[in-house]
Amino acid sequence: MPYPPLPNQLPARLQDIPAPQARLCLDVGRFMTEQLAGAGCISREQALSSAPLNGYTMLAACSGGADSTALLLILHYLAPRMGHTVVAVHLDHALRQESADDAHFVSQLCSAAGIRLFSVRTDVADLAAAGRCGLEEAGRKARYAFYAKTAALFSRPVICTGHHADDLKEDVLMRLIRGAGWPALGGMQAVIPERSLLRPLLVTEKYKLTTFLEACRCPWREDASNSDPSFTRNRIRNTIIPLLQQENPSFGTTITELWEAAAADRDYWTDVLPELAPDKNGQIFIARSTLQGLHKAGRLRLYKKALEALGAGQPLHASIMALEHAWHRNQGGKCIQFPGGKTARIRHGGICFCLTA
């Protein structure tokens, strides 16, 4: 396929795309408004209006790989109907020659489609060395920092990433293997309002995205990260998921349904559990009466919520259960340690969560 795409090769509008691919775009559009409405980012009325994203700027995080190239074009073709503006954001990781080529490709694509591009080159290897973390983590941090900075230039920004249903499958498996509770086991969220983040393709299978690009005669760059450091994910993708798929050819649908059920439950527990925030001493106190009013299923989640509100560090299930046990036995003074320097102490009147540092 020619590279970069010639401006006159790309379909100009949604109407110029073959019908199945145009339907894909509309499905994605519907998913976006449903998810944004579900998360309270837009009203139900607005979601059903003719231009539901009027005034919004969708920042399409585009690496030049198939997923994010498809994302960029789908958002682009949806823009006239849905009322949003599309801009592309690209971070050149400055890691290999290919990363400059990727940047060049994204730039050419944006020119061809008439999409405004915000692009920056950052030495991720330097960042990783300075931050003493892996390349992947440093890259991720640099990307999202750049996206957030660019988003701040707009009044109603939404950062869109190309995560799709195959990523979701891997994510659920990763969470099952590492051990996630429920609803976290259901996989990554489609919307994270606090971060103005949206994953428009989360229930769309990857093969549909490459089919879409081919139908649009749009090339893409092979995503170098697919064969990159995260070995667990690659083994899950290349070995474990095909085995599961063999047992149930509709395994992808099964995972999407699980995800949908998890989203309902996430929303439920957010509704049911009280809001928590550290007081001026950086402590969170949960009163005995609050705990007594909850079922064990709610208490276990409230402990986690309190620990998360104190900062980073994943609590172990065993420690959460030990805390529940201590609370149940009313073991006053008993103190349970959690990662990130956090502790929970049983007091007469409830449980006090704090940072020991």
Add this chain to the structure above:
Amino acid sequence: MPYPPLPNQLPARLQDIPAPQARLCLDVGRFMTEQLAGAGCISREQALSSAPLNGYTMLAACSGGADSTALLLILHYLAPRMGHTVVAVHLDHALRQESADDAHFVSQLCSAAGIRLFSVRTDVADLAAAGRCGLEEAGRKARYAFYAKTAALFSRPVICTGHHADDLKEDVLMRLIRGAGWPALGGMQAVIPERSLLRPLLVTEKYKLTTFLEACRCPWREDASNSDPSFTRNRIRNTIIPLLQQENPSFGTTITELWEAAAADRDYWTDVLPELAPDKNGQIFIARSTLQGLHKAGRLRLYKKALEALGAGQPLHASIMALEHAWHRNQGGKCIQFPGGKTARIRHGGICFCLTA
């Protein structure tokens, strides 16, 4: 190893077993009382008393395989401490020469240990032909019917099966592959009060059971069912689970934790959702006010509960979601079909579930 065991080979009492194996027995005993208390079968006070199962008869379903042989012995060694009586129940499937040998082995083992045995020979192949179902299903039905019949001879019977933590892992994977909602995804229950069923070994890993039997110098029969019809399960056991275990050597713990969290949530939803039973016309009507008082997460579960109360047949997630959608849009008259000849119809005042037959 000699077969059958000589009476004087088996340790006589818990005190005669090597310490690690005696601890295993005590762990199982604790798990049993916790689970029975959690399900409301015995009181919390009783669970903590010196003979918590006083007056109970534990019917150990024993095939002669390692899992159920270990179960039988563990229950036997725990009896003096916990106060229960142990009897063995064995169904000879009359399928192969081995099945008669299995029956003989169980009989010899029970004689050696001084355990009362209820044993019957049933032609499962005949049953399968008559019932037009698979051998496995016919065998399972015949076994549980025989267990229930034997249980009825006692005043406080508990049917105990040898399902262990490795079975639980397989079960969770099976449910993930086939598509189970939450909390069903967390795996089989340890107690099913309606069926007087208990799975004392559910969080005990299989290797601990064979180690236990070896330490007790007790032989067992190789379980023919392990290489039997259920191919999906065998592939999960032999291929998929080892791969997951490679990614996380503590995968077994992860699954046990998931199971524990699911148990808390199952209990929660049982508490929260209203009781449902068909009226004299065999219908279940859920009033609009009840539905409106519930979050979507609760409604989805209540639909399932109503359908289950009408009889066999697993509802598809997509149909449940279609029902929610119809209810949400207040589509009066709209009728959704479910497997097992069940329907749900949106009425002005709520939703009516019934059998169409």
